[in-house]
Amino acid sequence: MLGEEEMRSLGMGALLGVSQGSVRDARILALRWNGKGAGDPDLAFVGKGVTFDTGGISLKPGAGMEDMKWDMGGAGAVVGAMKAIAGRKAKANVVGVCGLVENMPDGNAQRPGDVVTSMSGQTIEVINTDAEGRLVLADVITWTQKTFRPKTIVDLATLTGAMIVSLGNEYGGLFSNDDSLADALLAAGTATDDKLWRFPLSDTYNKLIDSPIADMKNVGPRGAGSITAAQFIQRFVDKDVHWAHLDIAGMVWSDKPGTTWDKGATGYGVKLLDRFVADRFED
Amino acid sequence: MDFAALATAPSAQAAARFAGAAAQRAWRHDIYRTTLPEAQKPTFAKLVLAAAPTGTDEAWTVQEAVTNGLELTRTLVAEPPNIVYPKAS
Numbered sequence: 001m002l003g004e005e006e007m008r009s010l011g012m013g014a015l016l017g018v019s020q021g022s023v024r025d026a027r028i029l030a031l032r033w034n035g036k037g038a039g040d041p042d043l044a045f046v047g048k049g050v051t052f053d054t055g056g057i058s059l060k061p062g063a064g065m066e067d068m069k070w071d072m073g074g075a076g077a078v079v080g081a082m083k084a085i086a087g088r089k090a091k092a093n094v095v096g097v098c099g100l101v102e103n104m105p106d107g108n109a110q111r112p113g114d115v116v117t118s119m120s121g122q123t124i125e126v127i128n129t130d131a132e133g134r135l136v137l138a139d140v141i142t143w144t145q146k147t148f149r150p151k152t153i154v155d156l157a158t159l160t161g162a163m164i165v166s167l168g169n170e171y172g173g174l175f176s177n178d179d180s181l182a183d184a185l186l187a188a189g190t191a192t193d194d195k196l197w198r199f200p201l202s203d204t205y206n207k208l209i210d211s212p213i214a215d216m217k218n219v220g221p222r223g224a225g226s227i228t229a230a231q232f233i234q235r236f237v238d239k240d241v242h243w244a245h246l247d248i249a250g251m252v253w254s255d256k257p258g259t260t261w262d263k264g265a266t267g268y269g270v271k272l273l274d275r276f277v278a279d280r281f282e283d
Numbered sequence: 284m285d286f287a288a289l290a291t292a293p294s295a296q297a298a299a300r301f302a303g304a305a306a307q308r309a310w311r312h313d314i315y316r317t318t319l320p321e322a323q324k325p326t327f328a329k330l331v332l333a334a335a336p337t338g339t340d341e342a343w344t345v346q347e348a349v350t351n352g353l354e355l356t357r358t359l360v361a362e363p364p365n366i367v368y369p370k371a372s
Contacts, residue, residue, distance in 0.1 A: 019369075027369040052364035069364045076359040084352030088345045100369035252360055260307040265360035267307075267353040274349050 002028040002143075012139040013116040014124055015099055018132040021056055021109025022102035028140060029075075030147075031082040031096040041093040042281055044150035045082070045273060046140050048133045048157035049075030049100040056103050056129030057111055070265070071133070073252030074156035075100065077269025084274045092281040095148050099140040103132045115214045119143060120236055123214040131218045133159045134229050138236045145238050152181060152242040154276075155233065156269055157249075162225030164250040171197040172268065173247035175230035181242045184280045185272070193259070194272035196246065199227055206231040287334035295338030303346030305330050310354055312361040 004025045007016055019026035029049075032041070050071040054060060060068070070076075075098035082096040110116070114126045116135070119142040124135065137155055144153065163173045172189070174196040176182035182198055189196035205227050208220035216235060220228030230245050237243045251268040254261060261267065284301070286293060293301070309327055313319060332339065359367055 024368045024370055049369075051368045069362075069367075070360045072367070073360050076356040079359060080352040080354075080356030082352075083355050084349045087348030087351055102364070102368055257308075260304050261357075262308065262311060264312065265357035267310075267357040267360075270353045270356050271349060274352065 001030070007139070010119055010143065011117065011121075012119045012143070014118040014135040015101065015139040017110040017114065017116040017126060018050075018056070018103055018129075018135050019101040021106035022104040024051070024102045026099070026101040028143065029079075029098045029100060030144075031079065033082060033086045033090070033092075033094050033096075035085070035090045036093045039093060040149045041095040042150060043092065043094045043152045043154070043277065044144050044148055045078040045094065045096045046137060046144055046153060046155040047075030047078035047096070047098040048072070048137055048155070048159065049098040050133060050136065051100060051102050053103045053130070053132065054105055056109050056132065057105050058128045058130040059105055060130060067253065070253045071158050072098075072100070073158045073248060073268070074246075076252070076265075077156050077248070077267075077273065080267060080270040081273035081277075084270055085277055090274075090277055090282055092277050094277060094281070095144070095150065097140055097144045099136040101132075101136055103129070118236070122216065122235065125211040125214040125217040127217045128219045131229070133157050134232045135218060137233050141233065141236045145241065150241070153237065154185070154244045154246065154273070156246045156273075158252055159247045160226045160229050160249055162229075163247040166226065167197060167250060169250045169254065171195045172251045173226055174198045174244060175201055175227070175234075175247070176242075176244040177201070177234065177237070178242040178244070181244050185244055185246070185276055188272050188276040188279060192271035192275045194251075194268050194270075196272070199230070201227065201230060201234065206234070284330060285333040286336070292336055295336045295342045298332060298335045298339045299342030299346045302330060302332060302343060303350050306350045307353055310357055312358065
């Protein structure tokens with residue numbers, strides 16, 4: 001568990017910028033399962049854990065804001081998956097890392113236009129304080145890579161409203177720099193009914209988040225919002241790491257019951273990640 | 284649930300998955316309801332598998348672990364933001 005003082009000394013300016021408007025201190029939670037014995041984990045799960053998202057100074061509209069208690073659904077999935085993996089004593093070494101923050105408007109909250117320095121050293125112009133999940137993930141991914149050196153990282157986040165516009169509540173969005181990893185996740189999704197659909201990434205999309213004043217800005221133009229968010233996260237993934245980003249904004253809460261869930265929290269992601277570990281990391 | 288009534292016996296995996304699905308569908312988060320009328324409270328308390336194929340118990344330990352993980356995730360997501368916030372962990 002990391003507290004704000006440690007995060008400050010590590011230089012996590014992106015994550016702390018999101019947190020500074022809240023009276024709740026941020027935390028990073030790391031859960032480690034060594035089912036295969038000693039050694040670096042092959043796999044890291046990273047979860048966005050915004051326990052409540054008001055949008056900050058770029059405030060969300062009031063109607064429906066109560067939904068934002070599930071903006072930690074990515075972190076929730078990571079925690080539940082780690083519990084499942086440990087509970088069945090999976091023969092794999094996995095670490096689950098969650099960035100926990102609350103995004104609030106306050107006299108001390110970050111402002112649109114603020115430039116923050118991430119733990120990676122890259123600078124970010126915060127155009128929209130409601131694009132805060134990617135700021136949290138940026139620093140958590142940097143810390144995870146430095147601390148655990150995993151070869152594969154899968155991050156989960158209720159990241160963009162644009163994802164709900166594209167795929168509704170039927171599929172989570174999948175973004176990856178590795179076809180084999182992407183295919184494994186798609187297969188696990190089909191097998192468990194935690195379905196995923198893959199989106200493209202490219203240099204052209206990546207340029208859309210260039211900034212005139214900093215290394216990047218935290219939002220792109222109106223179009224392709226889920227993709228530019230993924231491009232942002234990718235800028236913090238080390239070369240040679242197999243990475244996949246799951247944008248599950250439409251999947252963690254349901255307005256109607258389904259086969260294995262009631263109205264409300266679906267638990268999306270737990271079965272997917274558990275199956276993915278079983279199929280790809282255990283012999 | 285009496286598996287002997289089926290024409291073909293299911294596999295242990297299938298029996299365990301069935302039990303897992305039932306447990307997962309039954310999850311509810313009622314801890315803040317203080318005035319729920321009796322008629323609305325759930326009545327499904329226990330599922331007993333009769334004539335389950337050999338190996339179901341073993342297969343169930345896997346399903347149980349996954350179900351427990353799922354319930355934890357759902358609880359964390361369903362809990363209101365004044366209960367689940369960073370320092371609380």
